[in-house]
Amino acid sequence: MELQVQSIKDRLREETEAIPKAKKLIEASLKQQMKLQKMSVYAPSHFPDKTTMLNSDINRCLLQENVKKHEQSSALRSLQSEEEASALPKEKKGRGSSPPLWYITVEELNCLSSYMRGRLTLEKVNAAINDMASYAEANAHLISAPKQKLAENLWEKALKLRDIVTTGAVKGKHFFLETDMKGPMLKLDNTGKAILTVLRHLGRVTETRIGQNRVIILMKPN
Secondary structure, X not given: OHHHHHHHHHHHHHHHHHHHHHHHHHHHHHHHHHHHHHHHHXXXXXXXXXXXXXXXXXXXXXXXXXXXXXXXHHHHXXXXXXHXXXXXXXXXXXXXXXXXXXXXXXXXHXXXXXXXXXXXXXXXXXXXXXXXXXXXXXXXXXXXXXXXXXXXXXXXXXXXXXXXXXXXXXXXXXXXXXXHOEOXXXXXXXXXXXXXXXXXXXXXXXXXXXXXEEEEEEOOOO
């Protein structure tokens, strides 16, 4: 009988000691449950399967590739447009894109005195007008071209022309220097001087001196 009583007492003591452990286990379980409930709020309601995720990745890659190709194509078109624009002749303010060619007529030549006309022919005078336009165009190029695009031996002349072009008599007009007269028709010889006299008389050119330079300016006939 005493053994049974002692056994019951031991059993009660063990159960009494187990109660705090059970309480702690229940509390831990409740805390874990609360954490899981909070996490479920942010979890997606549906997880896509592997096939859906793969298709999504493929579509995203294709979209990025198309965007990249579009950007490259746009950049290429922009570059081509810039190159084409730079290849076109740029119009100079006041001087136009190219020097004028105001040829003389037979009537104008015949109206000159025989002394002034001398042995000049219509073909010679108009060929000289072509030469003058070429000189003026070359000078316009030297004025507008950047230094790095000019040969070293042309830079000094370019600086001289840039000083000349800012003067009032020349500004906005096509012109060349007397020293440019190197043919094929218009040269610094008696024929060349006679042609300049005729063209000055007919209103095709006018002359001025700027510093040590004799400047011939192309003019529109009246």
